[in-house]
Amino acid sequence: MSLTNDQLQDVANLARISVEDGWTDGLRRDLNAILDQARLLDDPRLDAIEPMAHPLDQTQRLRADTVSETDQRVTMMAAAPAQEGGLFLVPKVIE
């Protein structure tokens, strides 16, 4: 399996990461190396195995429905790159 440049562009777009110029060839090579290795997963011994999502053999614990957080907006928004009137600002979103 080998990744084409178009596929790489699609993936980059999904991940919102730009891949430009000098970087693409090396990147494709690295990605292809990993995907080559992934061929090991075609091993037929895996066919009958139940996928394992998590190493912890436990079930989800449920939290009581109580409000435990108070307004910490000032603290939580201190690191916002752009804000006004308690809102995070982003370039205009066109719906």
Place this chain on the structure above:
Amino acid sequence: MSTNDSFERGEAALINAPITQLKAWLADGSLDAGHLTGAFQRRIDSIDPMLNSLISRVEPVVPRSDGALAGIPYVHKDIFCAKSTRTTCGSRMLADWVAPYDSTVHERLTQSGAVLLGKANMDEFAMGSSNESSHFGAVANPWDSNAVPGGSSGGSAAAVAARLVPFATGTDTGGSIRQPAAFCGVTGIKPTYGRVSRYGMIAYASSFDQGGVIAKSAADCALVLGEMAGFDPKDSTSSDEAVPDYLAGLGASIKGLRVGVPTQWFSDALDSAVGDAVTAAIDELRAAGAETVEIDLPDADIALAAYYLLAPAEASSNLSRFDGVRFGYRCEDPKDLQDLYERSRSEGFGAEVKRRILVGTYALSAGYYDAFYRRAQMARRLVTDHFQRAFEQCDVIAGPVTPTPAFDRGAHSDDPAKMYLEDIFTIPVNLAGLPGMSVPAGFVDGRPVGLQLIGRHFDEARLLNVAHQYQQRVDWHTRIPPLGGDSSNY
């Protein structure tokens, strides 16, 4: 300012003392907590410029606590949020981010009285095996400045090896505690998945990440882990399994202990000198009364392939929150939303992080999920089943941590796939969520070698005791790197 006592004792004694010894001195009044932190701060001042093991220094606050670690200095891997401290995760993305909340690990260590002195360097977002992917520069191996310290907890391991602090926190997703501990000649433990809370520990791959300790000895690890571990209601994947008194468990004899040795791990892929050191260490366990049994742990290559799809897949999703909107790096003058996302992420993340995000995105994308992600999850169970079978024959598994000693800086930076092979003995442990340790076991050409010990789920007490019994018989863990200059005094 200094007491006569500590002059007599000398700073060398302080920096090399086991934590229990420091506690005893603090308790009997012969050592002042302020003096202790001062000694380590001065040591950091003089040594760290050579190592670059710390990203940030933290003004110490000696906590009012009579907890188990009262007055003991340490550093966090810079992946743990500590309120009001800069928490960078080794990335430009968070270069100026001051955490507005405490991780559970930080909360617990603070409660037990430990004194935070700084935040340790690391591979960016914990992705790396050499600490070369940090935005804040590479870290030198204290034993050899041409060698990498390992990664991703390279700063933590280097800091402890250089005796800049008695212990450091670390995290291990595919070997990130054990491998740098091995490369730097210090003791590290990655506990069972779920043993230490992940709350406030910046996620790389959530179903693999586990916090742990790097310290000078198994006994110090036991003491610190006991304070870090335990159920956390803020982490759904935290276990409510009771935490035993690890320190109290250290006296037990290992007579009759069944040590499993995976034959496949001692193959051509293993550097022969490393193999010899590890074999000698296993012989030492036998000399202490343990029995060795050969066990079968195949499919390390499949484990590696599975890990390098699963971990990037989780990472690609975990790192989506870094979008330049609410915190972290934001590009200059974004012209629209797409531009904001693309440039903030492309400029904020380094090459290795972007590479793994792209691999993960691809592995999860439509049409490939079944071929990649799902198959990798099946492989995860296959590898876990291998361990389960092995533990029917033995109580702990012993083997190498890495195929080679610390490699040279820049050696693998042009070939990520080769770099990934560094993790071949550590990754299977993370797939299965088992506890694993790295224990100093000698040197090859002046670079340290580690012995890996792997236990059953939640069997940290036994692992720590085996390591401790080993450390009663050898002195590898007490060796101090020759750091030149004034370090010769120590």
Place this chain on the structure above:
Amino acid sequence: MSDYVIPSGWEAVIGLEIHAQLATRSKIFSGASTAFGAEPNAQACAVDLGLPGVLPVLNEGAVRMASLFGLAIDAEISRVSSFDRKNYFYPDLPKGYQTTQLARPIVVGGQVTITTGEGKQAREHTINVTRAHLEEDAGKSLHEDFHGMTGIDLNRAGTPLIEIVSEPDMRSPEQAVAYARKIHAIVQYLGICDGNMQEGSFRVDANVSVRPEGETAFGTRAEIKNVNSFRFLQRAIEFEIERQVDLLETGGEVVQCTRLYDPDRDETRLMRTKEDADDYRYFPCPDLLPVVLDEATIESWRAELPELPDAKAGRYQSEYGLSAYDAGVLTASRATAEYFEAVIARDGADPKLAANWVMGEVAALLNRLELEINECPVPADKLADLLERIGDGTLSNKLGREVFEALAEEGGSVDAIIEARGLKQISDTGAIEAMVDEVIAANPGQVEAYRGGKDKLFGFFVGQVMKAAKGKANPQAVNDVLKRRLDGPDDPGVV
């Protein structure tokens, strides 16, 4: 009720996806409050903001409420359900993924019964529910101008939702609206959603396709997003059916797409086609473990189920003798049923009289004031007082309406209004006889004409007596006395 008719020769196929915000106190994965209307971002804690390092812990209340919904529609409650991540970038989605349930939803199957038409035209239909799953809501983008920027408020981020997905079982806009209303009623009866469509607590997306009558294969569908009232739902589906039929009849084809209903223009407008649909890269959320529910828990929730709309409507018919239509209207919302039941809780209350008043005067008042029944200026106990006075003859229906208006405008007690306005009905026979006699004496010509067979003049006499009584005479008593005096043998006027 719309009288829309689907173009002849065509059949519409409609399925709905309904997002209902669950009425928990705290968010689905954090301890932040879900209350509506706080200052922007004041209810967005570290977890809701998706700060580096935070982790989700599932709210028991959300699981319970989703399960109650499943039990109410006779669905299967999954003994094991799990959460997945749906990955996409949007400024109001803090983590870059939505935590939702794709592979193993908590509610599987189930159905509701709807009725369309009235009287003899009334038809019942069973609409099947495919699944209902738990997920987290996103924040809000505020498009007012902030120097050409958009503002992001994450207070809503992490509010628990259930997404209720129906089978494509509906064949008309009317059925779709009836189904949406029934789900709306059920979630409110269960107390798991406030149902406020303006505030976005209950949001409907409609999948609409058309096919020639008799065709069994589905046509290509369009998804209409975020319709925030039942009236708009009706209009949006009507518009979409017309649009698709027009396309197909003129040789065009329907392209699978997502559309937005614009109520100002009364049209649906293209948002995106399938080609540029995002690839959501779903995978199991590694921060959450499988949710396992045991029988005992599920049974304890089942025991909590209140009387639901269908059961209540049945009881109104059998117990109170109401018509199926009236019972349906009174049970269509939990608030209406509660109001009605509070009115008839009074000893000696007449359920039919109460039903007429609730569906008549009360509904008209609310309609005029554009209020919901829980905001009704005449509370149920006041209406019960009023109906009691009608029942005991103190008030006529007509005077009752006057008191009702006074209650609505000024408040106060029923008896005080009757007293202050002198509205007490005259039922005293002696007084009425006196007035009748006066009227008969004053209008000999009309008496003669009436007795000569001009029956219609009876109304004239009633009017004259009521005029003399300033409208307060008990109409029944007036009728009786008049009849006796005008028709009877012992008529004093004939002396």
